[in-house]
Amino acid sequence: MGELIKEEKEILERAVAKIKNKKIKDILFVQQSVLKAVDEFMYKRRITRVLPLMMSPITDTLNHSVEECELNYSNQKFNVMKSMIFHKQLTMLNPDIDSLYIVSPNIRLELATRGDSRHLFEFTQVDFEFKEATMEDVLKFIEEIITYIFEFVRENCIEELTRLEVGTDHLILTGPFKKYSTEELQEKYGDDFEAEASKAALEPFFLTNHKREFYDAEDLDNLGTYRNYDLIWPLGFGEGLSGGEREFTLDRILLRMRELATDENAFRYYIELAKQGEIFKTAGAGFGVERITRFITQQSEVSDVTLFCRKPGEKYIF
């Protein structure tokens, strides 16, 4: 084996400097505290924890383009797991399980154009779903779990947040999260409304009504609007959680799939279950663990909370 060339040595130096980052141990402790709070909260409420899967014949269709990547195993084709949305719905087939969560690593091979402060091509999300729940139920749940996490962090990470020089003021929540619709904020802020509203806000807020993946339910009383929601971190940190009520009847699923030109053959088993009435009315959401950690520790990039570079468009050695 030869020596590394100059360019490789520089890449290695950058990777090592990232691992040696003096702030990272405190940041990781905050992140660990977030996950500890999540698990405690879920355990107390007896919400079933499901282990993540990393590959499956079906996965999230997403609302934006990523590099596609097919895995072959045992002469069968798999996708990397972009999110466990369909596995959440499928788990609900079990009559005993009416609520679940997954600490779910997701792979989304983002285009290099997403090499910004907010994207990683693999990250972990806390993904949850409830049978028979409405949007309002889930928004209430989100408020409760975020409040629990922030209180847990304020209690257990005082030294870390002090060393990180960020304090805890941004973790004090003064009341129910405000709720806006995309139309409303677009009118106020123009096309870059999400980023602008995030910069203007001092507390997390909900943003409802996004036209996106086929599985997010359209409001049947108000066609063209959607029973889904994001949670936006304030102070410019942007979107931190996405969720929705789900489409569950065969006709609605097929209609929405066709609107979005979804490959129905890839979803033929899922469609068959819908035909049998075995996709249930559920609602849920998922929030990015690195993004909430970035917000709590007030880092300039989501990449600042990771040990190994997963920012789109870089050179990767580890």
Add this chain to the structure above:
Amino acid sequence: MGELIKEEKEILERAVAKIKNKKIKDILFVQQSVLKAVDEFMYKRRITRVLPLMMSPITDTLNHSVEECELNYSNQKFNVMKSMIFHKQLTMLNPDIDSLYIVSPNIRLELATRGDSRHLFEFTQVDFEFKEATMEDVLKFIEEIITYIFEFVRENCIEELTRLEVGTDHLILTGPFKKYSTEELQEKYGDDFEAEASKAALEPFFLTNHKREFYDAEDLDNLGTYRNYDLIWPLGFGEGLSGGEREFTLDRILLRMRELATDENAFRYYIELAKQGEIFKTAGAGFGVERITRFITQQSEVSDVTLFCRKPGEKYIF
């Protein structure tokens, strides 16, 4: 989209029956309790939690053949994560971090011949590593964490274990885990010693000295023997944890890599770090979450603790 053909309908029925398994909710609660106990134990000891990665240019070389699978992203080549062994060592480059753990989903595309009661082609392991630790330190740690987990489960899963009709007697540990070497048990039981000794045992025991991956340290005072270890579940449940002291000097790493015909070019950044003295003396281990759950809930197959089929050699639809 056409109808499913008969064979596809049968596959779907089997997948749905698996999800609807009447025992699975209780089994998942036991599993969730195992992870809760792990996180509590680690949190109390301030062991740093690192988030898992699912793809990397370098990953575990393993000690057995699996289907290989290359991922391409951003014009670079990645492997699916077989284990985070090298990322554990690399994290130790941070001078503030001297202990870490990862709840780490691993993908090992096992050959269909491993479609047995003990293998899944993706599973989750609790993977931990300590700077400057010896084999004896880690064995003590393992005993403590397993004892903590069993006590937590005995306290919190009484109803579940009663409904599963397995009781808690197999979770009562009467003293330090026994320790055997592979030579010793091979002499007593012949070539299938691991399985035979597991069947004969009533409590978990350690099995030391395995010739395997290059990174597991050879005993320099006793060449040809190795400072590594497995934990074997009793009652025939077999291996549940693997670990070892690690090789960390350049000459030892290169020697062991050459013995095992490792692709040194793939590890050129790792070797460069060893050259710089930046791979440290560490020891650690990882245990399979589905396997400990199988043991605690006394299921006949590891696949019985999962919602979605990941047994090698099957047909996968979800």
